[in-house]
Amino acid sequence: xxxxxKEYFADERDENLNEIGKPTQRQDxxxxxxxxxxxxxxxxxxxxxxLKVLRSPHHHxxxxxxDTGAAERAPGVRRVIRGxxxxxxxxxxxxxxxxxxxxxxxxxxxxxxxxxxxVVAVVAHSEREAFEALAQIRVDYEPLPAVFDVEEALKAGAxxxxxxxxKNSFEYHGRYDHQKxxxxxxxxxxxxxxxxxxxxxxxxxxEHAPTETNGCVAAPETNGxxxxxxxxxGLFFSLDTxxxxxxxxxxxxxxxxxxxGGGFGGKVDSLTEPLAILGAMLTGRPVRYVLGREEExxxxxxxxxxxxxxxxxxxxxxxxxxxxxxxxxxxGAYTRLSSYAVIKCAAHIPGPYTIPNVHADVYCVxxxxxxxxxxxxxxxxAVDFAIECQMDKLAHLVGIDPMEFRILNAYRDGDxxxxxxxxxxxxxxxxxxxAAEKAKWPIREEFRRMSSRAGGGxxxxxxxxxxxxxxxxxxPPAPQRTTYDRPPQPAQAPIFEPQKPSPSPPSPRQPxxxxxxxxxxxxxxxxxxxxxxx
Amino acid sequence: xxxxxxxxxxxxxxxxxxxxxxxNLLTAxxxxxxxxxxxxxxxxxxxxxxxxxxxxxxxxxCITLAExxxxxxxxxxxxxxxxxxxxxxxxxxxxxxxxxxGFCTPGMLMAAKAxxxxxxxxxxxxxxxxxxxxxxxxxxxxxxxNAVLAAASAGPGRQRA
Amino acid sequence: xxxxVKTCSSLGEAAAAxxxxxxxxxxxxGTLVMRAVNEGDLxxxxxxxxxxxxxxxxxxxxxxxAIGAGATMAQILAHxxxxxxxxxxxxxxxxxxxxxxxxxxxxFAPSPYGDFAAALLALDATVSLQGGYGAREAPxxxxxxxxxxxxxxxxxxxxxxPASPGAFRFRKVSRVRPKGISVLSIAAHLPLSGGRATxxxxxxGAMAPTPIRAKAVERALEGRTLDTAGIASALAVAAEGTNxxxxxxxxxxxxxxxxxVHLRRLLLxxxxx
Numbered sequence: 001x002x003x004x005x006k007e008y009f010a011d012e013r014d015e016n017l018n019e020i021g022k023p024t025q026r027q028d029x030x031x032x033x034x035x036x037x038x039x040x041x042x043x044x045x046x047x048x049x050x051l052k053v054l055r056s057p058h059h060h061x062x063x064x065x066x067d068t069g070a071a072e073r074a075p076g077v078r079r080v081i082r083g084x085x086x087x088x089x090x091x092x093x094x095x096x097x098x099x100x101x102x103x104x105x106x107x108x109x110x111x112x113x114x115x116x117x118x119v120v121a122v123v124a125h126s127e128r129e130a131f132e133a134l135a136q137i138r139v140d141y142e143p144l145p146a147v148f149d150v151e152e153a154l155k156a157g158a159x160x161x162x163x164x165x166x167k168n169s170f171e172y173h174g175r176y177d178h179q180k181x182x183x184x185x186x187x188x189x190x191x192x193x194x195x196x197x198x199x200x201x202x203x204x205x206x207e208h209a210p211t212e213t214n215g216c217v218a219a220p221e222t223n224g225x226x227x228x229x230x231x232x233x234g235l236f237f238s239l240d241t242x243x244x245x246x247x248x249x250x251x252x253x254x255x256x257x258x259x260x261g262g263g264f265g266g267k268v269d270s271l272t273e274p275l276a277i278l279g280a281m282l283t284g285r286p287v288r289y290v291l292g293r294e295e296e297x298x299x300x301x302x303x304x305x306x307x308x309x310x311x312x313x314x315x316x317x318x319x320x321x322x323x324x325x326x327x328x329x330x331x332g333a334y335t336r337l338s339s340y341a342v343i344k345c346a347a348h349i350p351g352p353y354t355i356p357n358v359h360a361d362v363y364c365v366x367x368x369x370x371x372x373x374x375x376x377x378x379x380x381x382a383v384d385f386a387i388e389c390q391m392d393k394l395a396h397l398v399g400i401d402p403m404e405f406r407i408l409n410a411y412r413d414g415d416x417x418x419x420x421x422x423x424x425x426x427x428x429x430x431x432x433x434x435a436a437e438k439a440k441w442p443i444r445e446e447f448r449r450m451s452s453r454a455g456g457g458x459x460x461x462x463x464x465x466x467x468x469x470x471x472x473x474x475x476p477p478a479p480q481r482t483t484y485d486r487p488p489q490p491a492q493a494p495i496f497e498p499q500k501p502s503p504s505p506p507s508p509r510q511p512x513x514x515x516x517x518x519x520x521x522x523x524x525x526x527x528x529x530x531x532x533x534x
Numbered sequence: 535x536x537x538x539x540x541x542x543x544x545x546x547x548x549x550x551x552x553x554x555x556x557x558n559l560l561t562a563x564x565x566x567x568x569x570x571x572x573x574x575x576x577x578x579x580x581x582x583x584x585x586x587x588x589x590x591x592x593x594x595x596c597i598t599l600a601e602x603x604x605x606x607x608x609x610x611x612x613x614x615x616x617x618x619x620x621x622x623x624x625x626x627x628x629x630x631x632x633x634x635x636g637f638c639t640p641g642m643l644m645a646a647k648a649x650x651x652x653x654x655x656x657x658x659x660x661x662x663x664x665x666x667x668x669x670x671x672x673x674x675x676x677x678x679x680n681a682v683l684a685a686a687s688a689g690p691g692r693q694r695a
Numbered sequence: 696x697x698x699x700v701k702t703c704s705s706l707g708e709a710a711a712a713x714x715x716x717x718x719x720x721x722x723x724x725g726t727l728v729m730r731a732v733n734e735g736d737l738x739x740x741x742x743x744x745x746x747x748x749x750x751x752x753x754x755x756x757x758x759x760x761a762i763g764a765g766a767t768m769a770q771i772l773a774h775x776x777x778x779x780x781x782x783x784x785x786x787x788x789x790x791x792x793x794x795x796x797x798x799x800x801x802x803f804a805p806s807p808y809g810d811f812a813a814a815l816l817a818l819d820a821t822v823s824l825q826g827g828y829g830a831r832e833a834p835x836x837x838x839x840x841x842x843x844x845x846x847x848x849x850x851x852x853x854x855x856x857p858a859s860p861g862a863f864r865f866r867k868v869s870r871v872r873p874k875g876i877s878v879l880s881i882a883a884h885l886p887l888s889g890g891r892a893t894x895x896x897x898x899x900g901a902m903a904p905t906p907i908r909a910k911a912v913e914r915a916l917e918g919r920t921l922d923t924a925g926i927a928s929a930l931a932v933a934a935e936g937t938n939x940x941x942x943x944x945x946x947x948x949x950x951x952x953x954x955x956v957h958l959r960r961l962l963l964x965x966x967x968x
Contacts, residue, residue, distance in 0.1 A: 032636030037636045038570075052735070210637075211575045213574075259636075262635045290574075292734055293581075536697065538700065593791050594725075594791045594792065598729070
């Protein structure tokens with residue numbers, strides 16, 4: 001059950017909360033228990049047609065020719081849709097934010113790049129007739145060598161998966177093949193460390209497996225508009241994506257949704273909407289396109305696989321002095337959202353710990369697998385798994401209790417993070433303390449007394465000398481403080497023994513200057529993505 | 535295309551629908567009768583969101599041939615409440631937060647009803663067994679199990695007509 | 696073409712309908728045929744069903760029991776004389792699958808399904824096959840081996856009650872409980888004579904394209920006591936003759952690796968974990 005540990009940060013919180021801590025009934029619950037909640041497939045439309053898709057049986061193949069003649073003449077068929085029928089048959093989801101190049105067709109034209117990729121769509125009176133028509137389509141494929149391993153894909157001579165990115169890696173800022181994080185000098189720290197530990201972690205793709213499969217129903221409305229009943233998790237994201245692909249103003253589309261039979265990230269890709277709307281446009285009838293369960297498992301995008309190498313330097317007293325991470329995201333054949341997952345991953349390294357030397361390279365890699373997408377914390381979940389496995393192994397290596405080892409290395413208010421942002425409102429120490437207590441895991445009294453608000457800052461607030469960056473490790477402008485931030489605590493004695501002479505002596509902690517300019521949220525977002533043009 | 539007539543009892547009311555050859559009961563209920571409480575989740579009999587009761591026994595309507603229920607009695611989650619009054623299972627599901635996205639709920643309720651109709655005071659293990667064929671991807675099952683146990687102690691068996 | 700449904704009042708009529716139409720599939724519980732129809736399998740153009748009540752009857756005469764192929768797992772569970780098969784039937788699907796899934800259908804369930812068939816194999820069941828022109832009996836093992844091409848319709852399955860209540864043992868290994876698909880299953884009929892196994896029959900599910908007998912294990916158990924020393928040679932040959940698949944549930948390697956562990960637990964009658 002929910003429990004509030006009010007003794008923590010009690011002075012920071014208003015005790016007169018009206019909603020938090022009190023049960024509130026969901027507004028959709030009566031509909032759920034009476035079976036009257038309306039999902040996209042619960043709308044009854046007269047004259048409904050069914051759309052089914054012919055998918056690639058190959059992981060990678062050139063398309064020499066497609067013969068749809070027999071399918072067009074098959075009983076019950078109202079329309080066969082090919083790549084040439086799609087107004088803008090190349091898109092990338094984050095193009096709505098001007099991030100990345102269009103790299104994915106709605107229907108494959110020259111090549112198929114993963115098994116299950118849509119090639120031709122058939123709109124027919126019944127699902128059975130659509131299946132029968134699909135069986136009559138002839139596609140002449142020339143199979144090509146495929147690549148399924150992220151590191152193999154980056155080697156010279158690997159098959160080019162997606163010609164938009166001929167190096168098989170996403171391109172950041174128009175020229176970089178990965179995201180880089182540099183803070184301090186890891187090589188020097190490795191040389192000076194008591195112990196080193198390097199491990200390899202591999203995560204598999206994970207299917208969201210929502211009980212409601214992806215799908216939608218699109219139908220012509222009056223005034224040239226199209227209504228779309230959909231399971232889309234990002235309703236307006238999907239609307240704008242469809243408007244772009246179909247080359248219509250977004251006010252021509254009327255999306256109805258918000259009721260999703262399980263999403264978990266797997267319903268943000270607009271897998272079915274563009275073709276269903278196009279089918280409605282080409283036939284003038286309502287068109288239903290719903291994935292079967294096998295399609296959902298094969299073609300519905302999963303959480304991407306990740307391969308992560310972590311190399312740490314640790315001292316006998318338990319201090320982690322360096323962390324070096326090399327990570328590869330398996331984006332599958334197209335980008336979808338993996339380019340963004342990589343940014344999240346890079347922004348999360350080295351985890352919630354204060355480590356004076358950090359080095360990370362994170363790649364978004366194309367392979368001939370089903371394109372990956374969002375899923376519950378994607379970009380962070382896997383690297384956290386790797387880091388926390390690593391923390392246990394490090395604790396074992398130096399003979400320190402794993403809970404105390406985490407408290408020892410936890411970030412504290414006022415510490416400098418590897419991204420050159422001050423750590424604020426930290427709470428890892430308190431989390432570990434409560435977790436230890438709940439698990440009846442004994443930790444020593446001094447660790448029970450430690451606080452995220454004490455012991456940070458000071459020498460720990462310094463940006464170390466970082467080889468390859470502008471000299472002096474220039475301090476970034478202090479980020480803006482908000483009313484939600486804890487006030488800075490006066491610098492206290494560092495919790496560790498004073499460090500050995502560091503390459504550049506830490507500058508004394510300066511009082512936080514008032515922000516010179518207000519940073520607009522959009523500008524901060526663009527600083528993450530880097531290529532915002534509008 | 536030729537259609538086949540099928541007559542059956544749906545939540546206590548006699549209905550007749552026309553179905554395509556090979557159509558499943560789920561399609562007959564959703565498109566023929568117009569009751570969209572049972573859902574399509576897999577078409578393979580593996581997820582349980584289409585669970586209905588046929589002559590009181592739990593069945594997966596997606597793998598039941600529509601014609602096979604001719605003359606039989608079919609119950610769905612749409613028929614659970616009595617006028618404006620919710621069934622004890624429905625009330626317990628609400629009170630115990632036993633639904634998030636709600637997609638598995640109609641099937642889960644019918645699996646639970648099949649249990650409580652036969653066994654008004656089940657053990658926790660019996661509840662787990664009864665909903666073992668119903669997949670929920672949101673709740674982690676605990677709230678659902680608690681709701682069924684709560685409904686049992688509230689006495690749906692005794693409140694049945 | 697829409698699917699045609701043929702409803703037959705007798706099994707002979709159904710068998711005749713099946714033998715004359717290559718696209719005809721016999722519908723029992725629906726877990727295999729309706730699944731294929733729902734997925735758009737064009738190989739199914741006709742569904743044949745039988746309304747003959749004998750098709751789902753369970754009849755016992757002395758030690759011999761005949762189970763109609765249309766009997767469901769729920770019927771097995773409701774039948775007191777089949778108590779030795781209750782632990783098997785209870786592990787097939789969830790309650791809704793058990794009220795549809797039939798004994799006959801389980802003989803045709805592709806690996807890793809078909810746990811009930813493995814149990815019947817260990818119990819030396821025979822199958823009554825209905826053709827268009829008459830019926831014949833065949834050992835289950837023969838029926839399973841030719842199930843992809845056999846023309847007949849399974850009418851019933853016959854078997855003897857186990858030699859003693861404890862002589863029949865069954866284990867289903869799955870990652871999810873209560874309703875999980877088999878990593879593998881093991882069924883064994885282990886009659887004892889003077890504390891030693893005699894005429895043991897051991898069958899595996901999910902260890903080959905169809906349920907199979909573990910004949911090397913059976914031979915190695917002959918005349919042995921069911922203790923750690925007595926079963927050692929049987930465990931050493933546990934994987935002999937197996938040909939498991941790599942699928943979403945487990946790899947072939949994993950299935951072979953863990954087989955002897957579970958066989959040991961079954962033979963020593965260790966409690967389920």
